[in-house]
Amino acid sequence: MKIVFQLFLTFFNIGAFTLGGGYAMLEMIERAVVEKRHWIEKDEFWDMITIVQMLPGVFAVNTALYTGYKIKGIRGAIAACLGAIIPSIVIILLIAVFFLDYKTNPVIESIFRGIRPCVVALILSPSVKMFINAKVNWKTAIFPIATVCLIYFFHVSPVYIIIATIAGSIGFAFYSQNRLKKSKS
Amino acid sequence: MIYLQLFWAYLKIGIFGFGGGYAMLSMIQFEIVDHYGWMTVEEFADMVALSQMTPGPVSINIATYIGYTVGGIFGSLVATAAIVLPSLLMLYLVLKFLFKHKENYIVKTTLASMKPVIAGLIFVAALMMMNPVSFADAGLHGNNISVIICAVTFACMFWTKINPILLIIASGLVGYLVY
Numbered sequence: 001m002k003i004v005f006q007l008f009l010t011f012f013n014i015g016a017f018t019l020g021g022g023y024a025m026l027e028m029i030e031r032a033v034v035e036k037r038h039w040i041e042k043d044e045f046w047d048m049i050t051i052v053q054m055l056p057g058v059f060a061v062n063t064a065l066y067t068g069y070k071i072k073g074i075r076g077a078i079a080a081c082l083g084a085i086i087p088s089i090v091i092i093l094l095i096a097v098f099f100l101d102y103k104t105n106p107v108i109e110s111i112f113r114g115i116r117p118c119v120v121a122l123i124l125s126p127s128v129k130m131f132i133n134a135k136v137n138w139k140t141a142i143f144p145i146a147t148v149c150l151i152y153f154f155h156v157s158p159v160y161i162i163i164a165t166i167a168g169s170i171g172f173a174f175y176s177q178n179r180l181k182k183s184k185s
Numbered sequence: 186m187i188y189l190q191l192f193w194a195y196l197k198i199g200i201f202g203f204g205g206g207y208a209m210l211s212m213i214q215f216e217i218v219d220h221y222g223w224m225t226v227e228e229f230a231d232m233v234a235l236s237q238m239t240p241g242p243v244s245i246n247i248a249t250y251i252g253y254t255v256g257g258i259f260g261s262l263v264a265t266a267a268i269v270l271p272s273l274l275m276l277y278l279v280l281k282f283l284f285k286h287k288e289n290y291i292v293k294t295t296l297a298s299m300k301p302v303i304a305g306l307i308f309v310a311a312l313m314m315m316n317p318v319s320f321a322d323a324g325l326h327g328n329n330i331s332v333i334i335c336a337v338t339f340a341c342m343f344w345t346k347i348n349p350i351l352l353i354i355a356s357g358l359v360g361y362l363v364y
Binding site: 015016017018019020021022023025026027028031035046047049050051052053054055056057058059060061062065066069070074077078081084085087088089091092093095096097102107108109110111112113114115116117118119120121122123124125126127128129130131133134136140141143144145146147148151152157158159161162163165166168169170172173174176177180 | 199200201202203209211235236237238239240241242243244245246249250253254258261262265268269271272273275276277279280283284290291292294295296297298299300301302303304305306307308309310311312313314315318319320321331332334335336338339342343346348349350352353356357358359360361363364
């Protein structure tokens with residue numbers, strides 16, 4: 001029970017304090033889940049991000065579900081997921097119910113002019129860490145470069161890239177397994 | 186009836202919404218604006234901006250907001266539950282399989298081969314935020330405070346163990362004092 005509650009609290013914290021959406025939460029999630037609580041090993045963390053990114057749904061919610069499920073099964077998954085979404089629901093409802101003029105408030109706007117470049121760094125940092133973990137070399141660099149070009153310059157939907165990546169990676173895995181078998185025999 | 190429509194619309198988004206936050210936006214816009222007509226394009230854009238300025242996952246913020254506009258507090262709960270539910274089921278099935286076959290060569294190689302693309306996907310998200318809205322004062326004639334904030338936070342995040350929440354608060358404070 002204690003761990004289920006810790007899962008809830010950890011993701012509640014992340015949900016309540018991270019601005020900039022799912023990717024900007026990555027850094028926070030890594031620190032909480034890998035460095036502070038030691039629930040997931042560093043290498044497995046990047047495996048998890050890969051799996052979660054390939055599945056449909058809300059990125060931060062999927063990450064919470066994965067972590068929760070790994071630590072405490074279905075109960076853990078639900079606790080972590082609720083933790084991640086309850087702050088959102090409460091804050092948005094407060095703004096919507098009371099018609100808070102949040103967006104056009106000049107003080108909020110100046111605060112956000114400071115936060116927006118911070119959010120860029122918040123997303124940049126895990127992307128660099130992912131490059132390192134993926135052991136991207138001169139040969140494999142073509143994949144992230146192509147991904148960036150296709151989405152950013154040619155506005156290709158990431159959906160197609162994800163489907164192609166899943167198919168290509170599974171194909172490559174079988175291909176290299178066959179080659180391994182042949183070279184052994 | 187409206188709750189059923191909300192539930193169905195968001196169930197679809199939860200099932201087919203690949204690629205995280207910003208990739209999902211176009212799909213959400215199709216369902217909410219074009220298909221059901223619950224919001225105008227302008228209202229939608231305003232709401233997305235608001236959802237990016239409040240804490241939490243952007244898609245959840247949007248689901249709560251749309252749910253509330255369409256069907257009150259109960260509507261917001263219905264929309265949020267519907268977007269999460271497919272993830273819960275799908276992850277349960279996928280993880281059960283993956284944890285069982287963790288050491289399998291095919292599983293390991295597939296995962297490793299996907300990673301360079303994921304690195305690119307996350308980088309694109311950062312690239313898309315590097316726009317004039319985030320860096321309004323950048324350039325030869327600006328004072329480039331936004332660039333400095335970005336560089337300093339990146340360095341702190343990458344090389345130190347400072348809590349990112351503190352960095353967000355500090356950046357907000359700098360913004361408040363400077364702008």
